[in-house]
Amino acid sequence: MRSRTPRGAKITMYLVLIFLASLWLFPIGLALYKSIQVGGWNNYNVVLNSDVFNYWQAIGNSFLMAGAASLVIVLVSSLAGFAFSKLRFRGRNLIYSLLLACLAVPVAAVVTPLFFSINTVGLRDSYLGVIIPLAAFNSLMMLLIMKNHFDTIPDEMIEAAALDGAGLFRTFSRILLPLSGPTLATVGTLSFVYSWNEFLLPNLLLRSAEKFPVTQAISLLEFDRMSLEQISQLYAGLILMTIPSVIVYLFAQRYLQAGVTAGAVKS
């Protein structure tokens, strides 16, 4: 039996939803309108063929950095999540707590030493120099999600594998990973989206415009004293740069929602 909701309440609920949804759709609709207000659809051509801004390069850079970071994150967080969940060793709880405490550390608080360190090892203005801190700061939330997931798999499966003489890595890769498809997809999607959206780290560490990811490349479309047409072109650029995120959203919404919830439910 479903609890019934009064008819009047339903109408009020729809009105609330429609009001809020129009507030949320307003900026998106306005940006679309603005992108063609002066100069029409040609603005998109102008942006795609701009001299100062290479759209496909920015997309490629974001793809490279977010892709590499999320591969690293999936790898290190699933390995460690397995150990923290299923293996016994001295210092397990201490190491895990110390790692999770880093969840509260904002990148912004440590940009100064971070810049110095990356600069010292000669990785400033390189893709790798961005990928390393990107993976580092995003891996902890994913570790939490992976560990919580492995906690739901019964220990007996590990013990059975051990009796069969399987090594730890074999147990991990042959027994646990195949049971973890959706969680791995969740962790991968979430890492990719968070890394793709990062602005502070590339802004801190990259200097060459040809290495800029989309979040940083936006600035290339902004000038002092912009004409109305240039502003329309900027809007067109912003919309073009959002398209990959929307595509990811459409195809992986399920994983994104699962990840957001998994990261918050058990802290």
Added chain:
Amino acid sequence: MNRRIQPYLFVLPVTVLAGVLIYYSIGFAAWASLTDWNGLTTMNFIGLDNYVELYHDPLFWTALRNTFVFLVATITIQAGLGLLVAVIAKERLVGSNFFKAIFFLPIAMAPAIIATVFKYMLEANYGSINEVLRSMGIIDQSTVIQWLGADLGVWSIIAINVFQWMGFSMMIYYAALMSIPEELYEAAEIDGAGWWRRLLSISIPSLRGTTSVLIILGIVGALKTFDIVWLTTGGGPGGSTHFLSTLLYEERSNREAGYSSAIGMVILVLAFLLAMAQIRIANRDGGKS
């Protein structure tokens, strides 16, 4: 290989990558905050001078106040709206998935892009918001509302953050609501409890732990907030809309590396203290987190 050593090999990569990098950076910042470091060469120990200077810096207090106003406002508004939408979505009205998708979409989009869109919409002279208000006759043709100025800047930043993250609170509340056993509602209905009664005596009390988690995430999130401020007001005009994070970033680019590290330490201490306080309060109230 030895079974005693093997577990450490599994945790080694993440420990080296994240643990060592982050703790090393914190240690480095703690030391640098006690020096007159310029980010490159000079690095003389000057004791607590940076913190004393910070105490006398009006910009620091402005940034602290803005960060705190933002923290309280975003947590409250996002939790309030998120709960409202989640409660409605739980009714499984026709089309509620569509609405949920709209509110969740901004989470997939980069704050940097959203901030830039809003910056041009909120621009005082030719920005769309003022244009729309003028054309609807809500404000005078000659009126120029400084949405990103000293008075309203922080509130515009709060609004942008709500646009981006409300869907997050909504989704968390929705998941929590769906995990409440349906039998509870059915039993209450048989006992004659109405819709509001069921909301107030079953749904809301069950969401305590969830609210507590959202508050902790909101505290950390507020201290992490950078893109939206940096790309809209940039902390201006005259430093009036600085957050701790943007003030730190600006001081760093002014070659005040020691001073900016001191701001970083303040952010870290605040993050830990506020998160700890919230966890204690939640535990005392008997809420689960």
